[in-house]
Amino acid sequence: MNESKALQSNSSIAHTDEVIIACEDGSFQKTGQKTRILRAEEAKQLSENQVLVSDFKQQKLEKEAQKNWDLFYKRNSTNFFKDRHWTTREFEELKACCKFADQKLTILEAGCGVGNCLFPLLEEDLNIFAYACDFSPRAVEYIKQNPLYDAKRCKVFQCDLTKDDLLENVPLESVDVVMLIFVLSAVHPEKMHLVLRNIYKVLKPGKYVLFRDYGLHDHAMLRFKSACKLGENFYVRQDGTRSYFFSDEFLAELFLSVGYEEMVNEYVFRETLNKKENLCVPRVFLQSKFRKPQK
Numbered sequence: 001m002n003e004s005k006a007l008q009s010n011s012s013i014a015h016t017d018e019v020i021i022a023c024e025d026g027s028f029q030k031t032g033q034k035t036r037i038l039r040a041e042e043a044k045q046l047s048e049n050q051v052l053v054s055d056f057k058q059q060k061l062e063k064e065a066q067k068n069w070d071l072f073y074k075r076n077s078t079n080f081f082k083d084r085h086w087t088t089r090e091f092e093e094l095k096a097c098c099k100f101a102d103q104k105l106t107i108l109e110a111g112c113g114v115g116n117c118l119f120p121l122l123e124e125d126l127n128i129f130a131y132a133c134d135f136s137p138r139a140v141e142y143i144k145q146n147p148l149y150d151a152k153r154c155k156v157f158q159c160d161l162t163k164d165d166l167l168e169n170v171p172l173e174s175v176d177v178v179m180l181i182f183v184l185s186a187v188h189p190e191k192m193h194l195v196l197r198n199i200y201k202v203l204k205p206g207k208y209v210l211f212r213d214y215g216l217h218d219h220a221m222l223r224f225k226s227a228c229k230l231g232e233n234f235y236v237r238q239d240g241t242r243s244y245f246f247s248d249e250f251l252a253e254l255f256l257s258v259g260y261e262e263m264v265n266e267y268v269f270r271e272t273l274n275k276k277e278n279l280c281v282p283r284v285f286l287q288s289k290f291r292k293p294q295k
């Protein structure tokens with residue numbers, strides 16, 4: 001834990017299994033095994049929001065998933081997501097072993113967007129070689145145009161993780177760490193296992209998938225109005241991009257069904273200030289680590 005410090009849990013909403021961490025931006029985050037308990041009005045709102053988007057519209061959204069993400073990047077260019085400087089704090093596997101100059105860590109960022117995870121990592125650790133892919137051609141192009149992009153340290157390519165074979169761009173069992181950061185939530189739940197199977201092939205035996213994504217009962221889940229619900233814990237935003245909210249059980253079952261082993265699988269709770277509405281909002285993420293078994 002570099003820039004952060006584990007604290008004693010003294011919050012009134014802390015559970016006994018929680019660890020509280022002070023983050024570099026001054027906020028606090030806790031980890032725990034239990035889902036966030038909803039307030040009565042939140043539970044009521046969720047249970048009332050049961051009408052599903054029609055099958056026809058759902059099929060259209062699935063067909064146009066790539067187009068909708070590409071349009072998202074057309075509108076927002078590289079300005080939407082903040083750089084994610086927390087990845088090495090949260091996942092020690094991302095620190096390359098530098099005992100020997102030729103010891104490199106090979107990573108794959110699956111669904112890399114415009115590089116908000118990728119570039120901070122490459123800057124921080126010179127011993128990393130990164131493969132990175134996304135199905136939005138615009139996002140891939142933004143990465144290539146970034147002044148920090150260096151083809152000697154990084155290979156970025158376009159790929160739909162649910163259907164294009166990663167082996168076309170990444171050698172078999174060559175990757176130490178696959179990062180899935182806020183990506184699986186954008187994939188239809190019935191296709192998530194295809195993504196996990198695809199990355200399984202390029203992972204070295206005994207190596208890891210690092211996962212962070214929206215957790216069940218996150219504030220964003222409660223903000224969806226009626227007519228945005230696609231299925232259980234699955235919603236569509238105004239721009240046609242979709243978001244799933246993960247429970248720890250669902251994720252574990254998904255990874256185990258493909259053959260991975262569970263290492264860590266826990267909720268991360270943060271209180272963040274929504275400056276526009278001057279509101280403190282409860283964010284919930286699921287943060288996990290799964291391993292491809294040793295041969």
Ligand SMILES: C[S@@+](CC[C@H](N)C(=O)[O-])C[C@H]1O[C@@H](n2cnc3c(N)ncnc32)[C@H](O)[C@@H]1O
Nearest residue numbers: 069111112113116134135136160161181182186
């Ligand atoms: C919320 S963004 C996260 C981007 C990046 N990982 C980050 O942390 O900033 C989700 C990304 O997943 C990509 N994506 C969604 N479905 C995908 C698929 N089937 N194959 C490849 N990329 C996909 C989208 O294009 C988008 O860039």
